[in-house]
Amino acid sequence: MESTPKNLKARWEELKQTQPHLRIRNAADSLKVSEAELLATRCGSDEVTRLLPAFKEILQEVESLGKVMALTRNNDVVHERKGVYANASLENPHVGLFVGEDIDLRIFFKSWDSAFAVTDTVRGKARYSLQFFAKDGEAIHKIYLTAKSNLDKYQALVTKYRHEDQSDLQAVHAWDETVEEHPDENIDVAAFQKGWINLEDTHDFFGLVRKHKLTRTQALRLAPAGNYAIKVNPQAFRKVVTLAAERNTPIMVFVGNKGMIQIHTGPVKKLLDHQDWFNIMDPDFNLHVKEPHLKDVWVVRKPTKDGVVTALECFDAQGNQIVQLFGKRKPGIPELTAWQEIIAEVEKETALQESVNA
Known part of the structure; x- marks a missing residue:
């Protein structure tokens, strides 16, 4: 039919x-x-x-x-x-922003x-x-x-803003921005690692990865020697969130798709499990994570003018980043010591392997 x-x-x-x-x-x-x-x-x-x-x-x-x-x-x-x-900023043809205390968005209009x-x-x-x-x-x-x-x-x-077309047919088109992973031997690993070590802003990391034609998880595998990128057990996500809640440490939670990144900044309190989902259920912030789909999880450190910035980056089986955690911070302010302590504690407990170049 x-x-x-x-x-x-x-x-x-x-x-x-x-x-x-x-x-x-x-x-x-x-x-x-x-x-x-x-x-x-x-x-x-x-x-x-x-x-x-x-x-x-x-x-x-x-x-x-x-x-x-x-x-x-x-x-x-x-x-x-x-x-x-x-605090909308929508003049840029490609990227829009809302930078309110509660609603914090990065908008990528290309796919809309x-x-x-x-x-x-x-x-x-x-x-x-x-x-x-x-x-x-x-x-x-x-x-x-x-x-x-x-x-x-x-x-x-x-x-x-009602459209004159109210038909029941919606045309759709394939949209795939998957980056093909090149063999490691085709990558100038030394130049990439030097660029990482010399970072001054976390936002420059995306450009560095793109410049060297890397996928995100490949970039983490090829990190500089030391503790720049440490692969951890997927349980690290739950452990980090739980410790942040117990210690009242404010965090930043980034979740995105092809057209949007949404950010929560602040404490998290009420944690609940429901079937495969690990949940934060606070009055103004809810997060639902399908925990079995956390396949690759990394502790990632990037140098900046304000000191090291530490993230927990989580990926699905296809290498898509699905959630990212930071300690609460703003430009010009060093990272929270309490956040660094949480990450160090969980990293020690859940580390699987260090960078292939460590």
């Missing part, structure tokens, strides 16, 4: 009959379509409105909604942070393609959101209204 929005919607309804609590992302996987395609089957109803692809303009107005919940995820980690979208306003019913109550998708139909970012949001402003925004 040819796949059409009509029969796709019917298949989704059948699936919901057998799995009523299935989330749309998982339903899309089951039906072998993208989330955007599945969501679009509800366009033209009161539930879903396709919006103009005026992403920067829409984001510029989100501050008027008041306190909302920002959600960014990848396949294995979900990052939810409540707050106000403040579509936007929708969505009204779901959750436990008998309407739940309103703005949802943004990549060219391949995968969700990039979602903004949910809270009890403290301005619903009138939301409805005015949806009316203002």
Whole structure:
């Protein structure tokens, strides 16, 4: 049978009959379509409105909604942070920023393609959101209204940016930015290591890796001798978060996908397990990590003008970075000693091997 929005919607309804609590992302996987395609089957109803692809303009107005919940995820980690979208910087054609105390985002517009306003019913109550998708139909970012949001402003925004096309068909296109890993012998390892040792800002590391045509995990394998990159057991993630919670050490939690990085800065408190998920469940910050999918975890140290900056970087089986932890810090301020102590303690307990060049 040819796949059409009509029969796709019917298949989704059948699936919901057998799995009523299935989330749309998982339903899309089951039906072998993208989330955007599945969501679009509800366009033209009161539930879903396709919006103009005026992403920067829409984001510029989100501050008027008041306190909302920002959600960014990848396949294995979900990052939810409540707050106000403040201090927008959206003039750059490629990269946008929100640098508020609560909502802290790095936005990569190259992959962005579509936007929708969505009204779901959750436990008998309407739940309103703005949802943004990549060219391949995968969700990039979602903004949910809270009890403290301005619903009138939301409805005015949806009316203002309503697309004239409210059809139930959503076109998607393959989008793959996977970097091919070159053999180690083709890499100028000495030059790469020298560049790492001479770093003055952590943000320059991405450019260094790209310059030498490395994948991220390959770069960590080829780190300079010493403790620049130490591979640890995946349990290190849980141990670091647990110690940070116990010792009230504020941390930074980065989660990203092809179009967004979302950051939480502050303490973490309430930790819970649910099936395969390890969770932080604080009032304004929730994190959900599918722990079995943490395959490669590294302690990574980079020199800067402010001293060494230490991260815990976590990757899936395909080498995609899925979550990254730092101690709370700002430019010009040295890294927290309490964070360095946590990392050193967990590293000693969970180290698997040092850099191949150590």
